[in-house]
Amino acid sequence: MNNKKPITVVKIGGNIIDDSIELKQFLSDFSKIEGHKVLVHGGGKSATKMAKSIDLVPEMIDGRRITDAAMLEVVVMIYAGQINKDIVAQLQANDCNAMGFSGADGNLIQSEKRNHPTINYGFVGDVQKVNTALLETLISSGIVPVFCAITHDKKGQLLNTNADTIASELAIALSAIFEVTLNYCFEKPGVLYDAEDDSSVIKIMNQELYAKLKAEKAIHSGMIPKLDNCFNSLSKGVQKIQIGHHNMLQNTDTIHTSIEL
Template sequence: MDRLTIIKVGGKVVEEPESLNALLDQFQRISGNKLLVHGGGRTATVIAEKLGIETQMVDGRRITDAKTLEVVTMVYGGLVNKRIVAGLQARGINAVGLTGADFNLIKAHKRPIKDIDYGFVGDVDDVNVSELRLLINENVVPVVAPLTHDAKGQLLNTNADTIASELATELANYFKVYLFFCFEKKGVLLNPDDDSSVIYDLNLQQFNEYKAEGIISAGMIPKLENSFRAKMKGVQEILITNPENIITGRGTRII
């Protein structure tokens, strides 16, 4: 099997030109097959605010009403996605921007209302990577935005970490998949205020203990839940780190 490196980038890294350029420089250095999944939540929040649309978050997940869905579709599928594609083209990397609706890549259903109504948020049902594999095998780099569809014409906002882990899991049937979650910190921290307190190896029992103690919270919870799920389903290696350490391989390793 050939190696495939999947980079999921979010947080400040994807929002600020300097940090995004630094990430793309590192991404360029990765040899072999690669794929990039991005977020863009902070940009969506800023633009929503300018449009007078309130942002609501629960445990790191965005409540997506109809107006918010319009904003995230514009930001994720448009502004952020095309900035990244253009940045890769400038580095000689032939890239194409996609959402889950393109090529019928990721089908999802609207999350059922239990304790919280998340609105137009999608939970993944099916991942179809046949066209994605053709692109990868032709040395095209897919850049995937965190939007899915329900096969009935409805777009859905889906957590970018979920998108990355679902793609990694499916593509692990065809490639040796190495999945990197990239954000502004060096890894998962024991102390959020101390950037040197990186947890270098993290297993499921430790994760559950740290979560119960509140050491791991908010947006890191879905990131790690997705990581453990992907690891159990055959993804070769999963690392949570910052752009500078993509090449060195330092950060929090899921074991």
């Protein structure tokens, strides 16, 4: 018999972060989720905009950002600073007792600098360990953790880490204690057969279909790490994963993509 309490992990990204009206509505929806919850946010578009304003040229490979020292300063400032604190303040306005974190805070998420045989990703971190005990203490105390996409290596170095991966790793860690639902929310209604057609939602995505669509280049860029993380999460104890517009958080009839192994 499963006596685990439910918890909802939500990752928000895409254009919603940059749309103040849409973000306000999302945070209202998120605040109304009953029970324990955790929020993870991206902010890549804001970071890219800031980088370009100071003549830094953003570089992406398969949806993942190359992060040199100058770009790291930008992403820390935007993710852990402006976006994180703005979201926390808005959640407090919704009577949601949020607290903002990077992975370095309380050693909540420890990573190591990515070592790739052919690509120098710079200061990009791959998650090694989640401080589940402290996370559980915070959540059980009524805190709603809000994580940005910054981790650390416990040697004094901050690292840029894919926000989809952070959401996945937190969900996996929490699945030892809670029954976890992981929601990836963005501006689209789900994973699409045709990126230009919002009505072409794939209602159920499994590994076989994913492999086929990836081979056909129908799925590419940032959707690849997102779906990779989804399948990894399901294989490691996460109960349920959905991708779609944030309307699905309060309306279960909203069309979205469900992920299945």
